[in-house]
Amino acid sequence: MTDTAPDPHDLAPFRDLLGESGVLADPAMTARYTRDQRDLMQGETPAVLRPRSVEEVQELVRLARRHGFGLVPQGGNTGYVGGATPEPGRRQLVVSLERMTGIRAVDPLNFTLACDAGCILADAQRAADAEGLFLPLSLGAEGSCRLGGNLGTNAGGLQVLRYGMARDLVLGLEVVLPDGTLFSDMRTLRKNNVGYDLKQLFIGAEGTLGIITGVVLKLWPAQGQRATAWLELAEDAPIPEMAALVRRETSDLASTFELISASSLGLVAEMRGAETGLKAGPGGAVLLELTASSERIPLDDVLMGCLEMLMERGWVEDAVLAQSEAQRRAFWAVRETIPEGEKHAGGSVKHDIALPVSRLTDFLNRGAALLAERMPGVRLSVYGHVGDGNLHYNLVVPAGRDRLDFTRAVEAGFAHELYAAAIGLGGSFSAEYGIGRFKRDLLVRYSDPERLRLIETVKRALDPDGIMNAGAML
Structure with missing residues (x-):
């Protein structure tokens, strides 16, 4: 769908505020802001606004209300559920914080980092590292995603097992509210x-309650030691019991415990040729990594002792320990390339499942039975942060099948059976991706009425005019 041509008169107040470079209205320039990352939705916007300061964000919010525009806050546009894509027909301006990237302060003694919400995650990590500190939020898109988007979606990532979700890392927040005032x-x-x-109201709210402009994050001492292993799992290896043993036997020094199925590994090989x-x-593979800040901890010995116990119990058939940083990076490159491998194979229908760790095996068994019954022959790509109960359960688009048609068919049928299985085990249909525009029907379908009532009450109280990211979540 082609963007509606903006009325220059409507955009003039925003140009007066932000300057010519702060307002992008040419469809050729706005195209990358109006297409979702998974290429499932073509959005539409009269313009993209690019403020440089908190004060400019406040004023553009006031202008938008005055002139009848909606607003869609956007970070790096790397989300999977269309939460940052402006909807056709809603007259929504995209607000990109890509010019608000400052590091405000790093406090090495308080172990904190304060920065603008438009800061790229990898830049925030480097700012911490320069002071001998460590920011544990880590995602495959960390080179392009921005902190405001990470907080708006309550991002998870690779190290939730030890450090928690994005909301667990936040000490302070700055938000421009829907009336232009500053919290x-x-x-x-x-x-x-x-x-x-x-x-905490604004973390995970996907920009529906305000625009996050600044954040204070917790830091940890730099993790100078790493011990990394690739484990080949025996058939029917009990993932929950393995994860629990690893946590106990390493004194919770495990930062990641990643499951990688043989099918997912095969997709990476096919892409690489x-x-x-x-x-x-x-039983697949596990990528296990322990980290420590002190050189006095014999991390390699701790890892070896843990692996010996896993092998003695018959859960691990073989293991490869990274002997260098280059080998460690090679292990991680395989894990982080799986989404690209799925895309190379024709794309996938993604299911971002959360489960109590104790029920992972139950879900995998139920999922396999459902797939064999409902969609025999469809290739599965299963991987994820199983140490914290997050499983990416993705169906690869069959050769010769239209990706969008296949996606719609899965989401209309099989996906609901899969989500019902997860919820029946105490799980959720959205672990770390959020709701956005693609899962709002699921929120209604699987949430209890009281939860929905409270969400709607908060939304009405803070945004009575409905200008903040209308269509996302609700």
């Missing part, structure tokens, strides 16, 4: 009981 709670305190923790040099056992 500023950029304190760096770890203990601060002064009533409702209001900043060569074997990866790594193998999956009958």
Whole structure:
């Protein structure tokens, strides 16, 4: 769908505020902001607004209300559920914070980092590293995703097992509200009981309650030691019991425990046109990494002792320990290339499942039975952060099948049976991707009425005119 040509008169106040370079209205320039990352939705916007300061964000919000525009906050546009894509017909302006990228402060003694919400995640990681500190939020898209988007979706990523989700890393937040006023709670305190923790309202809200402009994040000491292993799993290896043993026997030094199925590994090999040099056992593979800040901890010995116990119990058939940083990076490159491998194979229908870790095996068994019954012959790509219960359960588009048609067919049928199985085991249909525009029907379908009532009450209270990211989540 082609963007509606904007009325120059309507955009003039925004140009006066932001300058010519701060307002992109040419469809050739706005195209990358109006297409979702998975190429499932073509959006539409009169213009993309690019403020440079918090004050400009406040004023553009006031202008939007005055002139009848909706607003769609956008970070790096790397989300999977269309939460940052402006909908056709809604007259929504995209607000990109790509010019608000400043590092405001790093406090090495308080272990905190304050920065603009438009800061790219990898740049925030480097700012922490320069002070001998560590920001544990880590995603495949960290070179292009921005902190505002990470917080708006409550991003998870590779190290949730040890450090938690994005919301667990936030000490302070700054948000421009739908009336243009500023909620500023950029304190760096770890203990601060002064009533409702209001900043948590905006984390995971996907820009529907305001525009996040600044954040204070917790940091940790730089993790100078790493011990990494690729484990080939035996058939029917009990993932929950393995994950629990690893946590106990490493004193919770495990930062990642990633499951990789043989099928997912095969997709990476097919994309590369060569074997990866790594193998999956009958039960798949696990990428396990321990980290520590102190050189006094014998991390390699801790890992070896843990692996010996896993092998003695018959859960692991073989293991490869990274002998260098280059080999460690090669292990991770395989894990992080799986989504690209799916895309190379024709695309996939993604299911972002969350489960109690104790029920992972139950779900895998139920999912396999459902797939064999409902969609026999369809290739499965299963991988994910199983140490924290997050499973990416993706169906690869069959050769010769239209990707969008296949996606619609799966989402209309099989997906609901899969989600019902997960929810029946105490799980969820959205672990770390959020709701966006693609899962809003699922929120209605699988949420209890009281949850929905409370969500709608909060939305009406903070955004009575409905200008903030209308169509996302609700």
